[in-house]
Amino acid sequence: MSGQTFSQKILGAKAGKAVVPGEIVDVIPDVAMSHDNTAAIARTFATIGVDRLYDPDMHVIVLDHCAPAANEKFATNHQEIRAFVEAQGIESFYDVASGVCHQILVEQGFALPGRLIVGSDSHTTSYGALGAFSTGIGRSEMAVIMATGKIWLRVPETMRIDCDGRFAAGVYPKDLILKIIGDIGADGALYRAVEFDGPAIADMSVSGRLTLCNMTIEMGGKNGYVHPDQKTLDFLNGRARENFETVTSDPDAEYIERLRYDVSGLEPQIARPHTVDNVCDVSEVAGTRIDQVVIGSCTNGRLDDLHQAAAILEGREVKNGVRCLILPASSDVTRAATQDGTMLKLIDAGCLILNANCGPCMGNHEGALAPGEKALSSANRNFKGRMGCKEAEIFLGSPASCAAAAITGEICDVREIASPEALAAGLEA
Amino acid sequence: MEPITGKVWKYGDDVNTDVIFPGKYTYTVTEPAEMAKVALEDLDPDFAPNVQKNDVIVAGANFGCGSSREQGATCLVHAGVGAVIAASFSRLFFRNAINAGLPLVQSVEAVAALEKGDEVTVDVEAGTVTTQAGTFAFPPLPEAVIGIFEDGGLIPHTRKALGID
Numbered sequence: 001m002s003g004q005t006f007s008q009k010i011l012g013a014k015a016g017k018a019v020v021p022g023e024i025v026d027v028i029p030d031v032a033m034s035h036d037n038t039a040a041i042a043r044t045f046a047t048i049g050v051d052r053l054y055d056p057d058m059h060v061i062v063l064d065h066c067a068p069a070a071n072e073k074f075a076t077n078h079q080e081i082r083a084f085v086e087a088q089g090i091e092s093f094y095d096v097a098s099g100v101c102h103q104i105l106v107e108q109g110f111a112l113p114g115r116l117i118v119g120s121d122s123h124t125t126s127y128g129a130l131g132a133f134s135t136g137i138g139r140s141e142m143a144v145i146m147a148t149g150k151i152w153l154r155v156p157e158t159m160r161i162d163c164d165g166r167f168a169a170g171v172y173p174k175d176l177i178l179k180i181i182g183d184i185g186a187d188g189a190l191y192r193a194v195e196f197d198g199p200a201i202a203d204m205s206v207s208g209r210l211t212l213c214n215m216t217i218e219m220g221g222k223n224g225y226v227h228p229d230q231k232t233l234d235f236l237n238g239r240a241r242e243n244f245e246t247v248t249s250d251p252d253a254e255y256i257e258r259l260r261y262d263v264s265g266l267e268p269q270i271a272r273p274h275t276v277d278n279v280c281d282v283s284e285v286a287g288t289r290i291d292q293v294v295i296g297s298c299t300n301g302r303l304d305d306l307h308q309a310a311a312i313l314e315g316r317e318v319k320n321g322v323r324c325l326i327l328p329a330s331s332d333v334t335r336a337a338t339q340d341g342t343m344l345k346l347i348d349a350g351c352l353i354l355n356a357n358c359g360p361c362m363g364n365h366e367g368a369l370a371p372g373e374k375a376l377s378s379a380n381r382n383f384k385g386r387m388g389c390k391e392a393e394i395f396l397g398s399p400a401s402c403a404a405a406a407i408t409g410e411i412c413d414v415r416e417i418a419s420p421e422a423l424a425a426g427l428e429a
Numbered sequence: 430m431e432p433i434t435g436k437v438w439k440y441g442d443d444v445n446t447d448v449i450f451p452g453k454y455t456y457t458v459t460e461p462a463e464m465a466k467v468a469l470e471d472l473d474p475d476f477a478p479n480v481q482k483n484d485v486i487v488a489g490a491n492f493g494c495g496s497s498r499e500q501g502a503t504c505l506v507h508a509g510v511g512a513v514i515a516a517s518f519s520r521l522f523f524r525n526a527i528n529a530g531l532p533l534v535q536s537v538e539a540v541a542a543l544e545k546g547d548e549v550t551v552d553v554e555a556g557t558v559t560t561q562a563g564t565f566a567f568p569p570l571p572e573a574v575i576g577i578f579e580d581g582g583l584i585p586h587t588r589k590a591l592g593i594d
């Protein structure tokens with residue numbers, strides 16, 4: 001028998017037997033995450049006819065999708081969730097002052113190597129950046145986990161993407177993942193686990209790896225993965241909630257496909273409306289007028305992302321007529337960026353600092369677009385209507401590309417407007 | 430399960446959950462009849478007012494990509510859609526549809542043979558799609574999940590498994 005992939009090992013350990021890709025197993029996850037959709041899930045849970053949660057301690061609930069509530073309807077939704085959390089004795093509850101669910105699971109030490117994590121949110125793929133097996137599920141499935149603890153999962157085939165080289169100044173992990181998605185398409189990794197490896201990944205910060213795994217779903221992937229290394233362990237030191245063992249693919253594991261990228265020659269990438277795989281070099285869309293810029297989200301709203309954007313915006317001004325919204329991924333990020341002066345640089349440049357939540361990323365409230373408007377965002381989706389208006393256009397790029405567009409009022413190559421020092425900033429993490 | 434016969438609504442590749450059921454409605458539009466009214470709103474405004482019971486959606490690759498939102502599948506069920514035929518499905522849509530008891534057919538040939546307005550019959554038990562151009566076989570659901578589908582979805586299936594029903 002050939003070696004096993006990390007997915008086989010993690011799912012096999014949970015199933016209590018050796019498993020092969022394609023096999024369907026019933027498993028009990030270590031962590032089950034839900035957000036503002038918990039009220040709907042709780043209502044479905046109530047229809048099953050079980051009174052108490054199978055295990056309140058496996059659930060983590062974060063209010064982030066419209067936080068704080070935009071109106072009575074959202075407020076009632078939150079109220080229902082708080083009552084459910086209280087009634088069921090769920091300890092791991094993060095109310096509206098916390099941040100975006102995926103960042104919370106990472107910061108608060110729930111996302112750990114070797115763990116099986118499911119979430120009723122498609123970007124649950126993020127935690128693979130720390131070596132977990134993590135994937136999105138539906139609301140009814142979460143309701144059934146509440147009742148029985150269990151879910152069925154298909155053991156995925158794994159594709160491996162080896163990344164060589166070094167990023168040029170002004171080019172970031174976001175550009176790499178956009179490039180890959182553009183090349184293989186929105187279904188290029190359908191049903192598959194995607195393992196990122198190679199020297200460029202070893203050099204990459206945990207934050208950059210989170211960006212890659214967060215966007216793995218945008219190419220159809222079931223989960224993303226980076227094998228844990230010293231950077232992972234350093235990041236988890238003092239953060240991990242419990243002991244863990246790293247799980248890695250065997251050297252002779254079978255991959256369904258292998259791709260190789262050299263990041264050295266990569267240009268800044270932009271995804272054009274209305275699909276994430278509609279990707280091009282920035283030069284192809286340079287000059288596109290922009291009304292709103294969003295820097296943040298669970299994809300690129302961490303401290304290093306804000307450092308990169310602030311270094312470019314420092315001492316300059318957001319162009320008149322452009323709205324530049326800063327959307328930190330968590331309140332811890334807001335705190336750190338306030339303490340180290342990053343927020344002041346952004347405010348002085350004319351940016352608007354939002355509270356840490358999903359906000360403009362999915363069009364629930366703050367920062368919606370008007371018909372005919374164009375936005376450049378560092379989030380992960382540019383689908384029609386995503387920012388609340390189907391006659392608006394959304395482009396995606398790195399936080400640095402976003403900062404550059406905020407200054408010039410149009411999509412442009414950040415390397416043409418920023419100093420070498422500014423382009424080198426924020427890479428320390 | 431009886432074969433389903435209906436009229437075809439045809440779309441392209443990568444139909445995503447934001448155009449099937451816009452994100453801005455995920456916490457505000459919750460009643461089945463209301464959900465049916467906004468189904469495919471940003472893709473095809475003609476769909477919701479005109480869809481008939483048992484009509485069939487036919488689409489290209491990666492149908493239902495994007496969000497995990499279950500309303501992508503349930504709004505179609507509420508709108509009366511009898512089945513979805515596509516070249517391939519996103520993983521989350523696939524799960525959500527099974528869990529909602531919505532029949533899915535993966536068949537590149539059937540997609541190529543069908544146009545908007547055609548009549549089509551989907552026989553889930555026999556694993557066939559019948560069109561004017563002929564009959565196409567499609568692979569059955571994985572054995573491990575067929576029980577969910579046969580019980581009418583995940584929730585009734587779970588109640589049965591727990592001995593509540």
Ligand code: SF4
Binds near residue numbers: 065100102297357358
């Ligand atoms: S920030 Fe955007 S992508 Fe991330 S969880 Fe919120 S809505 Fe989803």
